[in-house]
Amino acid sequence: MRRNKKSQEKKKFLLRKESSVDFYIYNSDEDKIPSKSMEVFYNKKMEINREITNSSIITYNELFNPESLIIVDSMAASGIGSIRLLQECKNIKKLYINDLNPLAIKLIKKNLELNKINPSHVEVTNEDSNLLCLKLAQQIKLNLKILSRRPNVIIIDPFGTPSHFVDAAFKLIQKDNGLLCITATDTAVLFGVRKKACFRKYMSKPLHNEYCKETGARILLHFISKIANINNLGINPLLTFYSSHFIKIFVYTYKNKDKIYTNFSNYGYIIHCNNCGYRSVYKNNIVKIPHQCPSCKENGITEYAGPLWIEKIHDKEFIKRVLFHNSNSNHFTKKKVNKILSLISNEIDMPITYYNIHLLCERLKLSQIPKIDLIIEQIKRIGGQASRTHFDFLSIKTDIGINELKKILLEIEK
Numbered sequence: 127m128r129r130n131k132k133s134q135e136k137k138k139f140l141l142r143k144e145s146s147v148d149f150y151i152y153n154s155d156e157d158k159i160p161s162k163s164m165e166v167f168y169n170k171k172m173e174i175n176r177e178i179t180n181s182s183i184i185t186y187n188e189l190f191n192p193e194s195l196i197i198v199d200s201m202a203a204s205g206i207g208s209i210r211l212l213q214e215c216k217n218i219k220k221l222y223i224n225d226l227n228p229l230a231i232k233l234i235k236k237n238l239e240l241n242k243i244n245p246s247h248v249e250v251t252n253e254d255s256n257l258l259c260l261k262l263a264q265q266i267k268l269n270l271k272i273l274s275r276r277p278n279v280i281i282i283d284p285f286g287t288p289s290h291f292v293d294a295a296f297k298l299i300q301k302d303n304g305l306l307c308i309t310a311t312d313t314a315v316l317f318g319v320r321k322k323a324c325f326r327k328y329m330s331k332p333l334h335n336e337y338c339k340e341t342g343a344r345i346l347l348h349f350i351s352k353i354a355n356i357n358n359l360g361i362n363p364l365l366t367f368y369s370s371h372f373i374k375i376f377v378y379t380y381k382n383k384d385k386i387y388t389n390f391s392n393y394g395y396i397i398h399c400n401n402c403g404y405r406s407v408y409k410n411n412i413v414k415i416p417h418q419c420p421s422c423k424e425n426g427i428t429e430y431a432g433p434l435w436i437e438k439i440h441d442k443e444f445i446k447r448v449l450f451h452n453s454n455s456n457h458f459t460k461k462k463v464n465k466i467l468s469l470i471s472n473e474i475d476m477p478i479t480y481y482n483i484h485l486l487c488e489r490l491k492l493s494q495i496p497k498i499d500l501i502i503e504q505i506k507r508i509g510g511q512a513s514r515t516h517f518d519f520l521s522i523k524t525d526i527g528i529n530e531l532k533k534i535l536l537e538i539e540k
Contacts, residue, residue, distance in 0.1 A: 139236070144173060145457050146213055149206050149237045152229070166230045168204045174369050174459045174466075175283075176207045177452065179307055180214045181463075182365060182376050183279055185447040186305045187217055190378055194219035197279040198262070198298070200255040200291065201225060205234035207283070209241055212248070220273075224251040224258050255282070259294035266298075276300040279307065287312045289327045292350055296357040296379075304379040306361075308350060311372045316342030318431075333398055333431040336482040337405075339368045339517040341396060344478070346373055347435035348393055354379065360386040365448065366439040367466055368517050376444075395432035396478065401425050403486070403528045405479050407436050421529065440474050469516035476523035480515045481531060483522060496538045498522060504534045 139150040152165040187195060194217050199208045201224065208223040223234055231252045238248065251258055259280070266273055280295045282288045288308050295306060310316060315323045318334030318341070325331065329352075330345040332338065343366050354361045354377075361377040368374075380386075394409040399419035404426065408415050412430070419426030449467040452460060487495045498514060505512040505524055512524035524531060 144176070144206055145210055147206065147210050148240055149204060149209065150233060150240065151204055152233070166204050166227060166233050168206070171370060172372070174463060175309060175372060175374055176210055177455075177457050177459050177463050178365070178367065178374065178448065178466075179207065179281065180211055181448045181451040181455070182307065182444075183211065183305065184215050184451055185444060186279070186364070186376075186378070187215065189444060189447060190303045190305070191278050191300075193278075195279055196220045196273065196275065196277040197281070198222045198259070198277045199224060199281045199283075200258060200295070201281075201283050202234060203227075203230050205230075205237045207281070208234075209237055209243065212243055213241070218247060220247050220249070222249050222251055222258070222262075222277075224253055224255065226252070226254050228252060255284075255291050256294040259291075259298040263294075263298040276304070278303075279305045281307045283307075283309045285311060287315065287327050288346075289349065292353045293357070296354055296359055299359075299379055301359065301379060301381040305364075306350070306375075306377050306379070308346075308375045308377075309372055310346050310375075313339075313342060313371055313373065316345055316373065318342070330433055331431055333396070333429060335398060335400075336485050336521070337479040337517070339373075340479060340515075341431050341434065343368060343373050343375070343439065343517075344434035344436070345431070347375055347377075347439060348433055350375065350377060351389075351392070351435060355386055358383070358386075360389055362441070363435070363439045364441045364444040365470070367470060369466065392435055392437040393433050394436035395430045396434065396436075397428040397430050399426035399428050401427075403481075403489070404428075405528075407478055409436065421527075436478060438474065440470055442471075442474055445471050445474070466516045469514050472513040473515050473523050476511065476513050476515075477525050480517060480521040480523045481528070482518060482520055483535075484520050486532070487535060490532060490535055490539075492535060492539045494539070496535065500538065501531075501534065504538065505531070508534075 138153055140153050142149055151168050154165055202208050205223055234250050278300050280299050282291050288310050314320050317338040318332035328345050328349045333341055351361050360380050363377050365376040397415055398405045402422040404419050404421035415430050419428055452463045502512040510526040512522050515521050515523050
């Protein structure tokens with residue numbers, strides 16, 4: 127009878143491997159499209175997210191917070207991300223592995239056992255993410271000794287929008303130099319396909335155009351910053367990236383009211399002309415945004431996106447260290463991650479927005495699409511700056527205007 131039970135139990139699970147970690151998923155979830163209908167959520171494509179998250183937490187530990195880390199993984203699902211973090215980051219004092227789904231809790235415990243993880247510095251909790259953060263924050267406030275100090279790192283990795291979970295995380299996170307790792311998979315909302323939902327969830331107007339991926343990332347960053355401000359905190363972006371179907375943002379916190387007020391200058395708007403492709407950035411004051419395009423005048427009416435984050439979305443030294451850690455790893459997605467991080471390194475000092483070269487050539491009715499490296503070379507020849515962008519491999523960022531870029535494309539055509 128016991129043997130039958132054990133064999134039935136084994137049939138429930140499938141063994142998988144990611145990096146150096148073995149883990150189980152439910153048999154019924156095999157080959158399913160990642161969705162809420164799964165017994166326990168698992169998405170193979172999010173491996174790149176886990177790679178960069180782990181390298182970023184290790185880098186944060188080196189650059190900003192050398193003490194042993196207290197980490198909250200608030201939506202751990204199968205626990206694969208947390209278990210990989212335990213294997214790859216050697217300076218963890220306490221890790222909360224949390225999920226609301228009871229089946230996920232069962233799977234997390236099974237996967238911890240499979241990988242022979244010492245449970246002394248791990249706590250598996252079955253809570254709503256917000257409730258867990260608020261409970262821990264209250265315990266710290268009441269000095270109940272359950273946590274010696276606030277968590278250094280909180281990971282928010284939901285299915286869909288993270289907007290419901292950011293406020294509770296800021297109430298718990300370490301006030302100075304805490305690290306928030308936030309994922310958003312509701313890209314249709316942030317990229318302007320579902321404009322009303324973007325207003326409702328992020329209190330910003332999106333634009334669905336060629337550079338909507340960057341606009342969406344900046345809307346999310348602005349939202350995170352405003353929720354931080356409500357909690358008397360400010361944020362500095364360390365790394366912002368897009369890959370296939372999600373946006374990931376890493377920010378560290380500070381508690382300085384004068385600096386928070388000064389950093390309101392990070393907020394603004396993008397205007398865009400659908401007629402000629404002109405775009406520009408306006409700080410804070412929406413009243414100053416022109417309705418007619420400054421480039422093609424009466425022929426173009428401008429649209430706007432925002433409010434959003436208009437300053438830098440990456441930290442140069444942080445990216446350099448993350449790239450170093452990834453280059454010295456043996457992960458399956460190492461080359462892909464290196465490509466993303468290298469492109470980010472090149473685009474750090476470039477202006478907001480990018481130009482899709484295929485789309486621009488189509489509008490100019492060119493007979494062929496020139497190589498991106500040739501276009502960048504020609505821009506630099508006339509004294510401009512340009513780079514590729516990780517947001518779109520067919521696009522470039524540049525500090526020359528769209529009319530100058532069109533002129534270069536026409537010259538190459540000749």
